[in-house]
Amino acid sequence: MQCRYCQNYPWSQEHRGETLDPESLARLMLQIQAADCHNLNLVSPTPWLPAIESAWQTARQEGFNLPVVYNTSGYERTDILEHFASMTRVYLTDLRYARPETAAAASGAPDYVDKARSALQTMSRLTGPLRLDPAGIARSGTICRILMLPGHADEAVMNLEWIADHLGNAVAVSLMSQYLPAHRASETAPWNRRITRQEYESAMAAMERLEFEQGWMQDFEGDSPPELVGFNMPAGEGSAGHHPHQADDQQKRSET
Numbered sequence: 001m002q003c004r005y006c007q008n009y010p011w012s013q014e015h016r017g018e019t020l021d022p023e024s025l026a027r028l029m030l031q032i033q034a035a036d037c038h039n040l041n042l043v044s045p046t047p048w049l050p051a052i053e054s055a056w057q058t059a060r061q062e063g064f065n066l067p068v069v070y071n072t073s074g075y076e077r078t079d080i081l082e083h084f085a086s087m088t089r090v091y092l093t094d095l096r097y098a099r100p101e102t103a104a105a106a107s108g109a110p111d112y113v114d115k116a117r118s119a120l121q122t123m124s125r126l127t128g129p130l131r132l133d134p135a136g137i138a139r140s141g142t143i144c145r146i147l148m149l150p151g152h153a154d155e156a157v158m159n160l161e162w163i164a165d166h167l168g169n170a171v172a173v174s175l176m177s178q179y180l181p182a183h184r185a186s187e188t189a190p191w192n193r194r195i196t197r198q199e200y201e202s203a204m205a206a207m208e209r210l211e212f213e214q215g216w217m218q219d220f221e222g223d224s225p226p227e228l229v230g231f232n233m234p235a236g237e238g239s240a241g242h243h244p245h246q247a248d249d250q251q252k253r254s255e256t
Contacts, residue, residue, distance in 0.1 A: 001075050002108040005185035012044060013183075025055035026062070033066050038137050039090065041069040046076065049084050056087050067139055070123075074116035075109055081122050090130075091123040091142040096149065098158035106149070106191065117162065120144055130172040130214060145174045146203065150181075151190030153199035157206040164210040173215035175207055194221070 002013065010016040020028065032040055045052055056068065067089035074094040095116055097103040103112035123142045130141030144163065146156050156175075163171055177200050185191040200220050207217065 001073055001112070003073075003183070004106055004188070005179070005182050005191055007180065007182045008043075009183040022051050022054040022058065025052065026058035026064075029055060029059040029064050029066075030062060033064055037066065039067045039069045041071050041092075043071045044073065045070065046072065046080065049080065053084060053087055069138075072119075073107075074119050075107075075112055076115065076119040078118055078122045081119060081126065085126045089127070089140045090138050091127060092145070093120055093123060093142065094145045094147060095120060095159040095163070096147055097152070098155035098162070102149075102152055102155060117166075120163070121167065124167055124171060129170055141172065143172045143174055145176055147176045147179060148195045148200055148203055149179055149191075150193050150195050150199070153195070153202045156203040160203065160206045160210055160212075164212070169210055169212045170214070171212070173207065173212050175203055175215070175217045177218045177220050 003009075006012055029040055042052060056064070068087055069090045069092050070084075070088045071092045072094070073096070076093075093116070097106070097112055097116075100110045100113055104110035109115075120142070127141045130143060131139050133139050146159055148156050160173070163169075163173065177195060179195055181192045181194070197220055204217055207215070
């Protein structure tokens with residue numbers, strides 16, 4: 001994908017970063033575990049999955065047992081997901097678009113809708129429902145993010161309805177208001193603005209109407225400081241907090 005609003009474009013589109021061989025990556029995995037992290041979060045890992053799997057297998061032989069989070073835009077092939085399923089405990093995926101023309105204009109991926117919806121169905125089948133530990137930390141399952149996009153609130157509602165119709169309302173959904181016009185988004189409307197409160201409230205109303213049993217609705221952020229963009233984000237900072245859906249609190253209580 002070539003998302004015009006990508007917050008992490010220096011890595012995803014300008015090829016910045018560090019090169020690691022599988023042995024070095026395995027050592028890094030063990031360091032992450034030694035630092036008491038909750039999981040190993042692989043962001044857009046697909047192009048490097050063979051090397052990652054090799055590193056994961058090496059690390060496991062040395063005691064690595066953190067849950068692996070497959071953090072993805074959702075633009076995935078189902079056969080790849082099946083092949084690497086044994087490595088993944090949590091899928092953190094997206095449904096960003098409901099129309100091919102929007103996906104083409106924003107991300108250069110006109111087949112995104114079919115691919116991402118098929119991928120979400122496969123992920124849900126592979127992991128089952130989201131399961132939390134007593135502290136509320138995800139241990140396994142699938143979480144689907146719905147990132148609200150300016151001028152396309154109706155597509156967020158369409159995707160929520162699609163999830164409810166095809167997977168049921170037990171799927172964990174994270175409704176997000178944090179869109180920023182990063183990278184090349186400032187060049188073209190409507191991508192050059194934040195979402196409006198009215199746009200966000202339309203999706204919130206749909207999420208309530210469809211009675212999703214667990215998930216989160218992010219605070220409406222309005223005009224966030226520009227430094228809170230992907231690679232510029234200061235250490236210790238993050239996007240606005242998520243407010244757990246009321247049913248999610250009930251789910252946590254039932255599992256504790």
